[in-house]
Amino acid sequence: MSKVYKYKKIDAFTAGKSLGNPAACLYLSLGQELTEEEMLEVAKQHKGYVSEMVYCKKDPDTIHLTYYSSECEVDFCGHGTIACTYSLIKDTPDLLAQKEIQIQTNRKGNLVVYNRILEQDAVLITAPVPNYLGTELTKEKIAETLDTTVDAIDGELPVDLVDAGLRTLIVPMRDLANEVSLFPDRKKLETFCIENGIDIILIFSSEVAKTDHIAHTRVFAPKFGYLEDPATGSGNSAFGYYMLKYQLWDGGDCCLEQGGNDRVFNDIYLSSIDGAVLFGGSATVRTDGVYYV
Missing domain, CATH: 3.10.310.10 (Diaminopimelate Epimerase; Chain A, domain 1)
Incomplete structure (x- = not known):
């Protein structure tokens, strides 16, 4: 029997009529899980449509993000993080009220998303140390x-x-x-x-x-x-x-x-x-x- 997940295709860094950079996001509810094999298979189905899939699970304490290309799990995806967190924050009143939101990535640890949706219609993320x-x-x-x-x-x-x-x-x-x-x-x-x-x-x-x-x-x-x-x-x-x-x-x-x-x-x-x-x-x-x- 098929499992059903909330899904969005979101373009990051858009401005007016610009096309941005696309990412596909699967939002897992509490209690929903996907195996590594399932995440890779879904990403393979998106080859040629988006470069990365973002799997997002929000629990009461943090937001967990995992990234896959059509080939394998990837360490981090900047445009996918922008796309996923922008949409999630904008659609979630308790997150929209917060200025700094902790996220946990599967391979790069904890990061902070700075919510500037109301001021700039944007979210920002700290870049790695240069x-x-x-x-x-x-x-x-x-x-x-x-x-x-x-x-x-x-x-x-x-x-x-x-x-x-x-x-x-x-x-x-x-x-x-x-x-x-x-x-x-x-x-x-x-x-x-x-x-x-x-x-x-x-x-x-x-x-x-x-x-x-x-x-x-x-x-x-x-x-x-x-x-x-x-x-x-x-x-x-x-x-x-x-x-x-x-x-x-x-x-x-x-x-x-x-x-x-x-x-x-x-x-x-x-x-x-x-x-x-x-x-x-x-x-x-x-x-x-x-x-x-």
């Missing part, structure tokens, strides 16, 4: 790999490698037009990342489409089977630490826009507490119903 790795990669090599020119890369700001959950190569671009129109070859980019110990590449421009944003970013993730991530938690967290390091940001509340010229840009909120970067955003529920396992 590791500033540095890089000897030249702008010439990076330009060749990105299928652009050296002149398109900003000559005043440095390239850097920062790990705030993922090893992120951060590349400053000279202007917005060059940044949003860049479309590198996925296989060439994947080889470059593997050879240089890079998880993702974030390019950014200080020139923006919306004047209330402080930067425009794009994130390439060929190691994970696709060229570009539409909205990213870990990559923009690394970028937040980059901006703090090079005094491009004072750590106050701000907003980034992310995406190429073929889409409506998504919004990623950044803030900081005692030097720790927070990342977050809004979310939009696209599907709301039940799922049979």
Whole structure:
């Protein structure tokens, strides 16, 4: 006999008509359980629909989250956490009244969700402690790999490698037009990342489409089977630490826009507490119903 679970498909980091980054969320009631095999099977059924499944169980003391891709359990999923907790908090009056909410992840321990739904229509999460790795990669090599020119890369700001959950190569671009129109070859980019110990590449421009944003970013993730991530938690967290390091940001509340010229840009909120970067955003529920396992 099938078991029935509350189910939502939610896009994280949405802004207006932007599409965000999708995650599917299964909400388990008290007494409901899923085995590891069942969670993996449900995630496999979502291959090509969302990149990660989030399994959420709320008990009286905390919110438990477990994450699966179509291949295996994953340690942490930033956009999935934003999607799942935004919807849960917004729909639960006792949570909506709380400013800080403890969550427990299956592999990364306890985290804090900062509820800013009423003020900013957003939730934020503390990013991992950064590791500033540095890089000897030249702008010439990076330009060749990105299928652009050296002149398109900003000559005043440095390239850097920062790990705030993922090893992120951060590349400053000279202007917005060059940044949003860049479309590198996925296989060439994947080889470059593997050879240089890079998880993702974030390019950014200080020139923006919306004047209330402080930067425009794009994130390439060929190691994970696709060229570009539409909205990213870990990559923009690394970028937040980059901006703090090079005094491009004072750590106050701000907003980034992310995406190429073929889409409506998504919004990623950044803030900081005692030097720790927070990342977050809004979310939009696209599907709301039940799922049979």
